[in-house]
Amino acid sequence: MPKTAARAHDNPYVVQPVMKALKVLELVARQGHEIALTAVSKELRIPKTTTFRYLQTLTAAGFLDHNRATDRYNLGPQLRAIARADASVSKIRELARPAMIELMHEFNETVNLAVKGNGTIVYIDLIEANRSLRMQARIGESHPMHSTALGKAILAFLPEAERRRQLDLPLTERTGRTLIEREEIERQLRQVARTGYATEMGENEDGAMCVGVPVLDEDGYPVAALSISAPLMRMPHSLAAKAGMRLREVAAGISARLGSHPAGATR
Amino acid sequence: MPKTAARAHDNPYVVQPVMKALKVLELVARQGHEIALTAVSKELRIPKTTTFRYLQTLTAAGFLDHNRATDRYNLGPQLRAIARADASVSKIRELARPAMIELMHEFNETVNLAVKGNGTIVYIDLIEANRSLRMQARIGESHPMHSTALGKAILAFLPEAERRRQLDLPLTERTGRTLIEREEIERQLRQVARTGYATEMGENEDGAMCVGVPVLDEDGYPVAALSISAPLMRMPHSLAAKAGMRLREVAAGISARLGSHPAGATR
DNA sequence: GAGCAAATTCCGCAAGGCGAAACCTCTGTT
DNA sequence: AACAGAGGTTTCGCCTTGCGGAATTTGCTC
Numbered sequence: 167m168p169k170t171a172a173r174a175h176d177n178p179y180v181v182q183p184v185m186k187a188l189k190v191l192e193l194v195a196r197q198g199h200e201i202a203l204t205a206v207s208k209e210l211r212i213p214k215t216t217t218f219r220y221l222q223t224l225t226a227a228g229f230l231d232h233n234r235a236t237d238r239y240n241l242g243p244q245l246r247a248i249a250r251a252d253a254s255v256s257k258i259r260e261l262a263r264p265a266m267i268e269l270m271h272e273f274n275e276t277v278n279l280a281v282k283g284n285g286t287i288v289y290i291d292l293i294e295a296n297r298s299l300r301m302q303a304r305i306g307e308s309h310p311m312h313s314t315a316l317g318k319a320i321l322a323f324l325p326e327a328e329r330r331r332q333l334d335l336p337l338t339e340r341t342g343r344t345l346i347e348r349e350e351i352e353r354q355l356r357q358v359a360r361t362g363y364a365t366e367m368g369e370n371e372d373g374a375m376c377v378g379v380p381v382l383d384e385d386g387y388p389v390a391a392l393s394i395s396a397p398l399m400r401m402p403h404s405l406a407a408k409a410g411m412r413l414r415e416v417a418a419g420i421s422a423r424l425g426s427h428p429a430g431a432t433r
Numbered sequence: 434m435p436k437t438a439a440r441a442h443d444n445p446y447v448v449q450p451v452m453k454a455l456k457v458l459e460l461v462a463r464q465g466h467e468i469a470l471t472a473v474s475k476e477l478r479i480p481k482t483t484t485f486r487y488l489q490t491l492t493a494a495g496f497l498d499h500n501r502a503t504d505r506y507n508l509g510p511q512l513r514a515i516a517r518a519d520a521s522v523s524k525i526r527e528l529a530r531p532a533m534i535e536l537m538h539e540f541n542e543t544v545n546l547a548v549k550g551n552g553t554i555v556y557i558d559l560i561e562a563n564r565s566l567r568m569q570a571r572i573g574e575s576h577p578m579h580s581t582a583l584g585k586a587i588l589a590f591l592p593e594a595e596r597r598r599q600l601d602l603p604l605t606e607r608t609g610r611t612l613i614e615r616e617e618i619e620r621q622l623r624q625v626a627r628t629g630y631a632t633e634m635g636e637n638e639d640g641a642m643c644v645g646v647p648v649l650d651e652d653g654y655p656v657a658a659l660s661i662s663a664p665l666m667r668m669p670h671s672l673a674a675k676a677g678m679r680l681r682e683v684a685a686g687i688s689a690r691l692g693s694h695p696a697g698a699t700r
Numbered sequence: 701g702a703g704c705a706a707a708t709t710c711c712g713c714a715a716g717g718c719g720a721a722a723c724c725t726c727t728g729t730t
Numbered sequence: 731a732a733c734a735g736a737g738g739t740t741t742c743g744c745c746t747t748g749c750g751g752a753a754t755t756t757g758c759t760c
Contacts, residue, residue: 179489179708181748183717184454188494195515198522198548199557199572204737213719218739222446227455237726237738241519248462249516252508255465281465288466304503305466446739448717450748471706480750485708504707504757 186212187220191229194221195245200238255281258381258390259291261423265416266293266392273409275396278376280316281389283308285335287317290390303395312351313340315366315378316391322358323380323388329355343368363410373398377406379413384425392417453479454487458496461488462512467505522548525648525657526558528690532683533560533659540676542663543570545643547583548656550575552602554584557657570662579618580607582633582645583658589625590647590655596622611636630677640665644673646680651692659684 189210194201207217221239224230228244259279266277270293279291286308303309311317311332321329337346345351358364366376378393394409401409456477461468474484488506491497495511526546533544537560546558553575570576578584578599588596604613612618625631633643645660661676668676 177489177493179486180493181450181454181486181490183448183450183748184487184490185494187448187451187454188491188496192494192511192515195519197550197555198518199555202737214738215719215740216717219446219448219717220451222444223448223451224455226444226447227452227459229455241515244459245512245516246519248459248508249512249520251465252462252513253516283464283466288464290466449715450717469706470708481707482709482750483748486748 183220186210186216187224190217190220191224191245194224194230194239195241197240200233200236200240202236202238206239254383254389255290258420258424261420262381262390262392263291263293265420266291269293269394269412269416270295272412273394273396273405275394275400278303278316278378278393278395280309280314280391280393282311282320282391285311285332287311287314287320287391309370310338310340312337312346313344313366313370314393315364315376315395316393317378318351318355318358318364318366319378319380319391319393320388322355322364323382323386325387340370341368341372345369361410362414365406365410368398375401375406377401377409377413379410379417381417381424382421389424392420450487453477453483454491457484457487458491458512461491461497461506462508464507467500467503467507469503469505473506521650521656522557525687525691528687529648529657529659530558530560532687533558536560536661536679536683537562539679540661540663540672542661542667545570545583545645545660545662547576547658547660549578549587549658552578552599554578554581554587554658576637577605577607579604579613580611580633580637581660582631582643582662583660584645585618585622585625585631585633586645586647586658586660587655589622589631590649590653592654607637608635608639610634628677629681632673632677635665642668642673644668644676644680646677646684648684648691649688656691659687 190206190212193206193209203218203221204214206212206221207214210217212220221230221232225232225239225242228242230239230245231242232239258281262279266279270277273295275295277293278289280287280289282288287310288308289303289305291305292303309317311321321332324332333348333351337348337351338344339346345354354364363377363379366378368374370376374395375398376393376395378391380388381390381392383389392413394413457473457479460473460476470481470485470488473479473488474481477484479487488497488499492499492506492509495509497506498509499506525548529546533546537544540562542562544560544562545556547554547556549555554577555575556570556572558572559570576584578588588599591599600615600618604615604618605611606613612621621631630644630646633645635641637643641662642665643660643662645658647655648657648659650656659680661680
């Protein structure tokens with residue numbers, strides 16, 4: 167059996183130890199229960215020593231859990247955490263999408279959905295208005311928190327300590343109108359907390375504005391934000407206020423449904 | 434910062450390529466969105482070439498997904514499948530446990546819970562009766578499908594094609610009473626499908642018997658099975674029939690509650 | 701169409717992964 | 731209590747194969 171070059175035809179860049187370790191991970195996971203070193207080794211036809219090393223590594227990384235009592239391995243916390251975080255994002259996107267499409271038609275402007283990243287907001291979905299002049303972000307793109315309506319909406323609803331930590335980071339000046347004075351930002355955030363929606367006027371991109379609201383999870387934590395963005399010239403204050411109101415309604419609906427899952431696994 | 438030997442103190446058996454690739458996987462997963470090669474490389478301080486290889490490997494294994502349009506990576510189907518399977522098993526165990534304890538007290542015999550493995554059933558939980566002579570399986574142990582009540586209960590409710598595939602595999606003879614005639618087994622499975630419970634009399638272990646029923650998911654697929662096992666001498670046919678009935682009730686309750694989660698992710 | 705930035709490919713070096721075998725450590729047994 | 735055996739851990743030297751700098755290609759942007 168020519169097993170040496172077995173995987174080479176797949177992709178010359180595949181790193182064998184990684185691939186084999188992933189097979190181990192997969193096998194352990196698919197058992198749905200603890201499994202011992204020897205069993206993995208036999209099943210995968212990988213020598214015991216090598217299997218041992220992979221199991222050790224996977225365990226060290228938290229992807230597996232080693233039960234010292236039974237000397238068996240099963241799924242670890244890391245993998246569950248990743249899956250949970252992913253499911254959460256998927257769920258928000260799924261819940262938000264219909265409402266976003268509705269909003270897009272209502273205002274005929276681009277509607278954005280973003281999650282809180284590390285000091286930034288990250289677009290996870292957007293419905294573009296069918297207009298020649300439109301604001302475009304990209305899914306996967308990160309923007310600073312303090313210069314976007316999405317970010318300000320999240321900041322305003324963050325727990326005190328975390329908000330402070332965010333604002334302690336250096337605040338980049340994206341345009342001439344970006345707020346970089348701590349005082350000024352905090353004043354605005356207090357207002358956002360009162361009205362429930364945040365606005366941004368050319369602070370992130372020249373000529374563009376945005377109205378954003380937070381999406382809260384069952385604990386009231388702002389996991390994401392929803393916004394409508396438009397060229398400044400097309401969105402006067404009065405319309406922005408109206409958009410803010412509608413966004414609040416929509417986000418409230420999403421937030422409500424976010425908490426309604428029984429969550430099968432441990433926490 | 435001496436980062437070369439940074440991980441060596443952890444565990445001499447940690448395989449570096451695997452560990453680093455897992456860090457890549459984790460980083461990508463924790464983004465909650467697509468991320469590009471260069472970003473991963475910079476974040477993790479791993480040379481671009483190496484990062485590239487890991488991303489390729491993780492993608493080839495299905496743990497990541499490579500979006501060719503944007504040349505970015507995010508979580509792949511494999512990881513989601515693993516997480517889903519794990520959550521499902523956890524949930525079954527969780528839901529079944531109270532009922533199993535009740536059953537154990539009711540019959541004063543060991544109650545077993547198993548999931549379908551690859552051609553086998555795998556014990557994922559059991560409540561042992563407090564008797565000196567008792568049947569004992571072990572959590573994590575696998576038994577053949579055709580020689581156990583648990584397996585027969587599952588087989589009987591499997592889709593036609595999959596059942597055939599299972600029975601095409603060589604059927605090991607565990608005891609002198611193990612059924613290995615295809616005809617005979619299929620006749621029994623039809624009966625199991627009618628009555629809703631399967632029995633096994635010394636076919637898996639001499640002197641032991643077992644009554645089992647399937648646990649069905651929302652699609653009617655037998656994901657697991659529940660059984661009561663006892664020494665043959667303690668369980669006459671009449672009692673076995675009674676146990677079968679009770680097991681059916683209990684499993685129906687579990688099956689019903691299995692479908693009651695909204696299931697956040699795609700399918 | 702020039703100029704980047706990012707991804708992909710190439711290539712030679714040697715780090716470090718590999719696996720056989722020895723060793724240890726339990727559990728169950730006589 | 732000693733034994734046997736299965737399964738887990740450690741050692742060790744070979745040599746595969748992973749590594750990463752550099753070159754090349756690809757795909758944008760101006």
